[in-house]
Amino acid sequence: MTTYAIGDLQGCHAELVALLEAIDFNPAHDRLWLAGDLVNRGPGSLECLREVKALGAAACSVLGNHDLHLLAVARGGGKLKKNDTLLPILEAPDREALLDWLQALPLSVRHGDTLMTHAGLLPQWTLDQAEALGAEVNAALTGERAGAFLKQMYGNQPRRWRPELEGIERLRMITNALTRMRFIDAEGRLDFEAKEGLDSAPKGFAPWFQFARQDDPYLIFGHWAALQGRLPKAKVRAEALDTGCVWGGSLTALDLETGKRISVPSQQTREKS
Ligand SMILES: Nc1ncnc2c1ncn2[C@@H]1O[C@H](COP(=O)(O)OP(=O)(O)OP(=O)(O)OP(=O)(O)OC[C@H]2O[C@@H](n3cnc4c(N)ncnc43)[C@H](O)[C@@H]2O)[C@@H](O)[C@H]1O
Numbered sequence: 414m415t416t417y418a419i420g421d422l423q424g425c426h427a428e429l430v431a432l433l434e435a436i437d438f439n440p441a442h443d444r445l446w447l448a449g450d451l452v453n454r455g456p457g458s459l460e461c462l463r464e465v466k467a468l469g470a471a472a473c474s475v476l477g478n479h480d481l482h483l484l485a486v487a488r489g490g491g492k493l494k495k496n497d498t499l500l501p502i503l504e505a506p507d508r509e510a511l512l513d514w515l516q517a518l519p520l521s522v523r524h525g526d527t528l529m530t531h532a533g534l535l536p537q538w539t540l541d542q543a544e545a546l547g548a549e550v551n552a553a554l555t556g557e558r559a560g561a562f563l564k565q566m567y568g569n570q571p572r573r574w575r576p577e578l579e580g581i582e583r584l585r586m587i588t589n590a591l592t593r594m595r596f597i598d599a600e601g602r603l604d605f606e607a608k609e610g611l612d613s614a615p616k617g618f619a620p621w622f623q624f625a626r627q628d629d630p631y632l633i634f635g636h637w638a639a640l641q642g643r644l645p646k647a648k649v650r651a652e653a654l655d656t657g658c659v660w661g662g663s664l665t666a667l668d669l670e671t672g673k674r675i676s677v678p679s680q681q682t683r684e685k686s
Pocket of ligand 1: 478479481482494566567568569585588589608609610636637638639640641657660662
């Protein structure tokens with residue numbers, strides 16, 4: 414059995430099919446970890462959702478910010494944005510089953526000291542904390558008041574984690590840290606403006622993986638295409654798996670046992686913004 418972790422699909426279905434072929438993926442024996450953002454910007458978001466859902470127990474995925482955006486549009490009164498490619502999902506006959514499945518996905522997947530989240534791990538959080546906090550958001554998404562949570566989920570406040578946070582502020586902070594984080598300051602304050610390469614860091618901020626931790630986990634994440642799979646000056650053991658397929662880069666699978674990476678080229682012609 415081989416376990417592969419794959420970065421952001423963002424609707425790149427043809428590339429997913431090609432990658433599964435390239436790694437000779439067999440759902441009877443092998444396992445897939447998907448780092449979230451299954452949907453949006455690319456042309457095959459509906460097909461990606463159907464494909465991953467159909468893999469059943471052979472695949473586990475975490476929620477990314479674009480997946481949450483889809484849920485907010487479908488079930489929280491959110492509005493589609495200009496570059497969204499989510500309409501085929503919203504109009505699909507199997508939309509409710511796909512959305513139910515998506516909404517129940519966790520914000521982290523863990524095996525021993527290996528943790529996968531969409532955006533990474535705040536230096537202030539242990540693995541146990543990140544799992545427990547992610548489970549709070551999962552409970553909000555699967556509970557009776559999920560629609561109310563999705564309506565209030567958007568926003569950039571609060572920017573810094575405090576254990577005493579409560580209610581929607583707490584849930585929004587956890588959601589943002591696990592699905593939107595890139596640059597942070599020494600106190601763990603999140604920046605939401607910069608999303609290009611490392612030279613776009615705001616003054617006083619650095620990538621979350623350049624801050625030292627007390628423990629030594631192995632972190633798998635996606636979200637940050639401009640890293641191109643690299644982690645300069647990292648002070649943590651981590652794997653950046655969003656290799657920008659939707660931006661014309663590649664889709665990458667990491668063999669979690671050997672550390673070997675296998676990539677297929679993007680079939681998208683999208684311009685970088
Ligand atoms: N709680 C919450 N509060 C608020 N909003 C929430 C929310 N939860 C969900 N959302 C939602 O999140 C959604 C996404 O927010 P956005 O801000 O639109 O998306 P993002 O994930 O931050 O950026 P993007 O998808 O462009 O990232 P990527 O790294 O691929 O690309 C980034 C840039 O990198 C560039 N890039 C890609 N490859 C590159 C390369 N090789 N080299 C250099 N640059 C590259 C691209 O040109 C691009 O400009 C929104 O729709 C929002 O509604």
